[in-house]
Amino acid sequence: MEALQEFVIPFLGLKEGVHDYAFDIDAEFFESFExxxxxxxxxxxxxxxxxxxxxxxxxFTISGSVQLPCDRCLTLMDLPVDGENRLIxxxxxxxxxxxxxxxxxxxxxxxxxxxxxxxxxIMLLLPYKRVHPEGExxxxxxxxxxxxxxxxxxxxxxxxxxxxxxxxIE
Numbered sequence: 001m002e003a004l005q006e007f008v009i010p011f012l013g014l015k016e017g018v019h020d021y022a023f024d025i026d027a028e029f030f031e032s033f034e035x036x037x038x039x040x041x042x043x044x045x046x047x048x049x050x051x052x053x054x055x056x057x058x059x060f061t062i063s064g065s066v067q068l069p070c071d072r073c074l075t076l077m078d079l080p081v082d083g084e085n086r087l088i089x090x091x092x093x094x095x096x097x098x099x100x101x102x103x104x105x106x107x108x109x110x111x112x113x114x115x116x117x118x119x120x121x122i123m124l125l126l127p128y129k130r131v132h133p134e135g136e137x138x139x140x141x142x143x144x145x146x147x148x149x150x151x152x153x154x155x156x157x158x159x160x161x162x163x164x165x166x167x168x169i170e
Contacts, residue, residue: 003028003029003031003032004029004032004113004115006023007023007113007114007115007118008111008112008113008114008115009021009049009111009112009113009114010110010111011049011051011056011110011111011112012110012111014049014051015051016051016052016053017050017051018048018049018050018051019048019049019050019051020046020047020048020049021046021047021048021049022044022045022046022047023044023045023047023118024042024043024044024045025041025042025043025044025045025064025118025122026040026041026042027039027040027041029041029115029119030066030119032115033116033119036119037068037069037123038066038067038068038122038123039067039068039069039076040066040067041064041065041066041067041081041122042064042065043062043063043064043065043066043081043122044062044063044064045060045061045062045118046060046061047059047060047061047114048061054090054091055088055089055090055091056088056089056112057086057087057088057089058086058087058088058089058114058117059084059085059086060084060085060086060087060117060118060121061083061084062081062082062083062084062085062118062121062122062125063081063082064080064081064082065078065079065080065081066078066079066081066122066126067079068126068130069130070130070131070132070139071129071130071131072131072132072136072139072144072147073132073139073140073143073144073147074140074143075139075140075143077130077132077133077138079126079127079130079133080133081122081125081126082125083121083124083125085117085121085124086101087101087102087103087114087117088101088102088103089102089103089104089105089112090102090103090104090105091104091105091106091107091109092104092105092106092107093106093107094106
């Protein structure tokens with residue numbers, strides 16, 4: 001995964017203190033993740049790494065926009081992403097995720113790949129319902145018409161008979 005090489009941070013030779021990094025993420029980044037819902041994106045990540053004797057503290061600041069399909073009409077749309085996350089990396093005997101924010105890595109490690117964390121943080125910034133922020137007026141009218149056709153179909157008369165039976169029991 002050559003596209004993700006820039007996200008591997010060697011920390012072994014870093015002096016204690018704060019080190020700043022900046023990453024510009026595009027479609028190539030998202031293509032590197034299998035089954036990614038995001039088609040494209042222009043996201044900027046500022047990373048502040050506080051190197052301490054027994055731990056690393058990563059502070060991520062993410063801003064930009066990503067392109068993915070609308071849940072309503074399936075056309076591609078841009079959604080803004082903006083947020084901050086923190087990851088604390090401690091050293092221990094083996095790899096272990098203590099919590100969402102704390103990761104333990106083996107003491108023999110000399111670098112860490114942060115690409116999966118950045119991808120996860122971007123995905124968590126997306127809304128649960130992914131529709132055009134401007135409203136239904138920006139959706140594909142042909143697709144909405146097709147969807148409207150499906151919802152306007154006649155119901156099976158057997159279901160109506162069951163509804164009548166249910167109403168009599170209540």
